[in-house]
Amino acid sequence: MRYAAFVLSTLILSFPTLILSAGVAVAQTGFSTKTYLAVLPATSDNTKLLTADLNGDGRLDLLSYGSRSSSSTVPGNVFINKGSGVFLAPVALPGSGMLASAMIGDMNGDGFPDIVGCRNIGSGQTQAVSVIVYLNNGNGTFKALPAATGNGECNALMLGDVYHNGNLDVVTVGYTNGSYNPGGTFFPGDQNYIDVFSNDGTGSVTLKETGGGTLDDAGTSSTFTNCGAIDAVGGDFLQNGSFDLILTTNCQPLGQPLVGYAGTTFYAPESSNPSNGGAYDSFNHLQSANEIYSNGVATLDVDGEGQLDAVFLGSKNGTSGDLINAMNEGKESFTFNKLFSSTYFEGSAVADFNGDGLNDIATTYDPNISKGAPAGPSMLTILAGSGSGAFTNSQSFATGTATDLGGGVVAGDFNGDGKPDLATLVYDTSAHTTSLNVYTNTQAGSSNACSAPTTPNTNIICSPAKGATLNSPVTVSAASNVTEFTLNRLYLDNESVYQTTSQQVSTPIDAATGDHTLVLVSYDSSGKAFTSSTSFTVGVATGSGCIPSSAGVSICSPTSGGTYESQITVTAGATAESGNITAMRVYIDNAAVYTISNPSASKTFEFSQALGVYSGSHHLVVVGYESTGGSVMNSLNFTVPSGPCTAPTQGTSLRICSPNETVTNSSPITVSAGAYTSTGYIAAMRIYIDNVAVALLNNPQKSPSFTINQSEPVSSGKHSLVVVAYPSTGGSASGQEIITVQ
16 A cells, blocks of 8 residues: 655735744654744634636645634635745635635636635525625636525535536525524424526526425434435436436434434435426435435545545534445445544545555544544544545544644645645634645655646646657556546547546557557546647657647648538647737637637647537637737638538547528427447437427437437527437537527
8 A cells, every 4th residue: 555645834824914933843754844824814714625726827726715603704715826835825705705615617618717606695594595606817816796696505506517508507505494492403494405506608697496395314214304405516426417416414303302413315316307497306315324414525436437426524413423435336326335433524635645546535624523622633634545445544644733623625736746735724713813734745656647737627648748759659648637537538540549537647559650649538427528639750750740830820620621521620739929828719600619728837739629510611710818818819611511410430429410500490490410439339319409308319229329310399589409418338428509490
């Protein structure tokens, strides 16, 4: 068993004064000292952390939010990483009011991560949730959009493409407080709410669906009735393209003495027909040998099978707790395993800390919080994964002193050495200050691995280098940073040559003499693909990639005036006139169809991406965005001839042949589409019109290629058409059009 070692530095932040003091030794082999750099005041005693490259400089930044005080007036604080894991003083998000939950995602498709948070307004039965989207200005500063109002309190917030239109929607989970017991203590609410806020593509969200209701487990004892949802996590757990939820609850039967906490878990599948009055309207109890009240749940792939598993931070009657792993067995079935016991768990993070290719777990907890001790010391434990669901306690150490309480923890490569580090929050109950502790991973021997990009939902190929001349076999080193990651796949000259469920790729591949294009495709749990590419030569060099020698954009594929089949591969490169290239975007016929961020701060950037295109003449524009605010671009015209719909022939992809979105169509429309997968077979295809599923067509031949021709009545006006294909191996491929019907 290999172990990860960490070096600790502590950032305690103050407004506006920095307080310096001597370092405090950490009594643990493999750890150095911590240094107090600044302090957060009690009015901003954040408890939770998120991480992303918020200002586009290639380094992971941090967002802290939440509070131990309900009267906190600060939504959250942004910590910009200045390099080597050192963070600048925090900058508060605009506006006021504590965020109860938050997530980071690109809400308006501009390539920059935005922040979405929720606040609780009102109280008791009149409590409501306020959802705020903070759009990124492109430099790590944010502007708040008008808030949207939902139901109940906000105990959890999630981002997912619920309506299958390419936009991140917002899901909030919570409940309103129920009756009082004779002693005046709240019972959990008997009214739960699961609200879905639809994203119009600009980041503006509107409450569209309200689900929920009573959460009772009639199949076990009455202990698990009148349950209130206190946390949730979303993902494609069944690998069918749906954004399902796992809910954790606090249960207290009405009329019974309030003696402590009891809880259980429920599975909430996404409704196949959101027009039925609630996108989440059915709840299935997940049987567990350890019924738990859980104040946190996270996802990971434990056994490398490509399925999302779960980790619960559990508590029993408020006096003891377990860290529990739930292995995904499919069909809404999970096997629960106790990994670690303490009193009160604060947070968890998942990453391969020891470099063995398997996911590990880091968890923070307060072992003495219910034993009469002042509070701490808060602890951090690292559990090394085995790939089979078992975990071994590899390290455990204190993160503070006897007057400290622990907080949330996140994993990320904060110092740019290719190894996942840790950051956590620690609250001093005596001084009423919160510190940010950054632990640097010093695991020996893992620094030679390809460093994953810091921007979420991007990947990188470290070798072979672009334009390199090599001998076969060629060693490929690559890495991805994809939220809810499931699979990495390599394509050599459009042929699949290797795949792995590890986010790190290191493998030799055979390549014939000549020029080659290598593409890395990383998939998330919903089947979305994220790509990067490189070009190299085996033998004598004959090419040098697609990077222009001077400022501008080069489009190597397709060629100007060329004629192509239903799927084209756009290969383009950009060189910045000033600053660096931060992202590139593809427009076809004035519609943005693909955006990719540059995972490193570099003056040049290149990508290769397969795209499905309907028949007709098309205008292609490729834009490269510069860190200084400018842009470079290039354009050309190409043609896709008309004819019968044929499926694509690369990767996992889909093409919509008709209807044509450039003309006015008559009802009923004929939806003609083809899909292909290079692994397994296309199991089925589903048609959505205006975000409502109208047809599901199964593939009886179980073939890699599958085409459909389905007639559907549609009212006059403009409509959103989405077609989704589901491979037998999981994930999905989709296409979208805006059609006009007369």
